[in-house]
Amino acid sequence: EDQVTQSPEALRLQEGESSSLNCSYTVSGLRGLFWYRQDPGKGPEFLFTLYSAGEEKEKERLKATLTKKESFLHITAPKPEDSATYLCAVHPTPGNTGKLIFGQGTTLQVKP
């Protein structure tokens, strides 16, 4: 069964304290791995797509990496506005309907 697990469930950082969020996945095959940001009461906001092991993507203070079993979202020198829930989702094979399987998310709180 395709499965996505994120850790930790919650993370509290001081402003400027870098850290990483983990997303482990078990799928028969991977079409793509996606990171989203979700603010309370809002829809997921797209951040990154990763397709193959070794791939990296960066956006401002965020960098996403991918291996054959997991993905990391590295947050460098976070600011309070980075506080949100970060969701990892996979688009597994077979099929190309685009069905995403989500992890439960990591809720990040950055204190000033």
Place this chain on the structure above:
Amino acid sequence: EPEVTQTPSHQVTQMGQEVILRCVPISNHLYFYWYRQILGQKVEFLVSFYNNEISEKSEIFDDQFSVERPDGSNFTLKIRSTKLEDSAMYFCASRALAGQYNEQFFGPGTRLTVL
């Protein structure tokens, strides 16, 4: 910047009533989705829709659920007879034609409360 929109933002209904949740996907997108998120739980896939038909549905998407694209812009989710356990945030998403860059863009959600 194009975005997915959803109406209403909050819907309150009585158990057993029918509800229709509405979405306007990004205009040049061809794949459409509904997901739901029960409070404190994961985002769960409900259904995908392409070329005017359902391409995949989950076990959650039983006979009480239906989807429709009544015109060139709207995409709707109907729940025929709501149950208490249908209370959740419902998200619509869309993506462009299949290919390398197949990320889905989500709407702001409709909070459905069944009393």
